Amino acid sequence: MLGVIPAIILKNAISKKSCKQISEKIIQLHQMSKYGTNSKHIGVSLNSHLNSKDLYFEKTRHLDEKLKHVFSETEDPRFTMHNLLSVAFDKQISPARENGNLYSNGIFRIHDCNDSFHVHRDNASFEACGFNVAKLTNQLSSVLHLQTASSGGELVLYQKIWKRDDEKFRFPDFGYSKDVISNSEFIKIKPDIGDVIIINPIHYHAVSRVVGVLQRISVGFFLGQATKSTLFCWS
Amino acid sequence: MTDIIWGTATKIIDVDKFEMNITHRKEENKNSYADNEVVIFTEIDIMSISGDPGMRTITQIEDAIQDKFLKCEIESRSNDGILTCKVFHSGAGGY
Numbered sequence: 162m163l164g165v166i167p168a169i170i171l172k173n174a175i176s177k178k179s180c181k182q183i184s185e186k187i188i189q190l191h192q193m194s195k196y197g198t199n200s201k202h203i204g205v206s207l208n209s210h211l212n213s214k215d216l217y218f219e220k221t222r223h224l225d226e227k228l229k230h231v232f233s234e235t236e237d238p239r240f241t242m243h244n245l246l247s248v249a250f251d252k253q254i255s256p257a258r259e260n261g262n263l264y265s266n267g268i269f270r271i272h273d274c275n276d277s278f279h280v281h282r283d284n285a286s287f288e289a290c291g292f293n294v295a296k297l298t299n300q301l302s303s304v305l306h307l308q309t310a311s312s313g314g315e316l317v318l319y320q321k322i323w324k325r326d327d328e329k330f331r332f333p334d335f336g337y338s339k340d341v342i343s344n345s346e347f348i349k350i351k352p353d354i355g356d357v358i359i360i361n362p363i364h365y366h367a368v369s370r371v372v373g374v375l376q377r378i379s380v381g382f383f384l385g386q387a388t389k390s391t392l393f394c395w396s
Numbered sequence: 397m398t399d400i401i402w403g404t405a406t407k408i409i410d411v412d413k414f415e416m417n418i419t420h421r422k423e424e425n426k427n428s429y430a431d432n433e434v435v436i437f438t439e440i441d442i443m444s445i446s447g448d449p450g451m452r453t454i455t456q457i458e459d460a461i462q463d464k465f466l467k468c469e470i471e472s473r474s475n476d477g478i479l480t481c482k483v484f485h486s487g488a489g490g491y
Contacts, residue, residue, distance in 0.1 A: 206491055207491075208488035208490065208491055209488070211443065211485055211488070212441055212442060212443045212485065213443075214443060268491075281488075281489055281490040281491070282489055282490045283489075283490035283491050284489070284490065287489075288488060288489060288490070290444055290459055290460060291443045291444040323489070325463040326463075328404045328463055328464065328465050328489070329403075329404055329417060329419055330419075331402075331404070331419070331465040331486070331487070331489060332420075332487065333402045333420055333467065333486050333487055334486075334487040335487045335488055335489075336487075336489065336490070337489065362490065383491075396491070
């Protein structure tokens with residue numbers, strides 16, 4: 162039954178020491194790179210390239226090369242998560258591919274003070290037609306929390322799943338009006354450093370406003386089922 | 397400046413024509429738009445739809461835009477009230 166279990170939390174999936182090292186590398190890369198301070202992520206998002214497939218795969222290749230160097234002497238948390246989820250779900254997990262191109266393997270997100278994420282849902286089968294991952298089933302979202310905010314920055318999960326008719330509540334740039342979740346029950350999950358939180362992102366969800374100087378830093382990807390024993394991931 | 401409207405495609409009428417429920421209008425629009433309009437598109441920036449109308453099918457258009465949230469840049473309105481537009485996906489509902 163949808164909405165009975167809001168989330169699965171894998172506690173202490175990665176040590177706090179590793180999370181700190183990874184966070185420092187990501188902050189450094191973000192400050193140095195051409196992403197600039199207006200962009201709050203490192204990674205390539207499929208939904209930002211719905212009509213530019215070649216560019217999506219090109220950017221992914223370029224970033225993967227860069228991250229290989231960044232994580233040459235420390236663990237790449239994206240691959241650590243693959244291994245962990247592979248054990249947890251007892252399934253093979255690998256990055257999705259299309260015509261020999263690898264999909265983006267995860268996005269690092271950085272939330273500063275006062276940042277939040279608007280109410281939204283994630284559904285590649287509706288949004289990303291034209292991409293192979295749209296054909297995968299049972300899409301899940303998996304997010305590792307590398308650094309948490311001193312206050313706020315909680316995952317807010319609504320007990321309401323998206324349906325096609327909800328598109329009338331869309332905002333032009335991103336996400337939905339709060340009217341779409343009015344009267345819906347919700348829970349707030351405050352992650353600990355090193356936690357992996359897995360949700361069914363067809364449920365509406367949001368991130369509450371970050372308060373304080375500590376940035377909220379996470380890395381996440383989506384998982385979809387190809388066969389009984391195989392999951393593919395992408396971002 | 398071009399008028400812009402946003403909304404969901406509610407019914408696909410032809411390979412270049414659909415009905416749309418309008419939910420947002422640009423503040424600076426010069427003209428007014430009803431809550432439901434018929435749109436003919438001259439250009440459509442959606443990967444799975446061919447730029448050549450002769451290569452499209454209604455099923456393809458339905459798969460690509462039915463119920464989807466779209467942005468329309470208005471080019472003109474015909475005497476029978478049909479809008480001619482350039483059409484784009486608008487933003488995303490999630491990641």
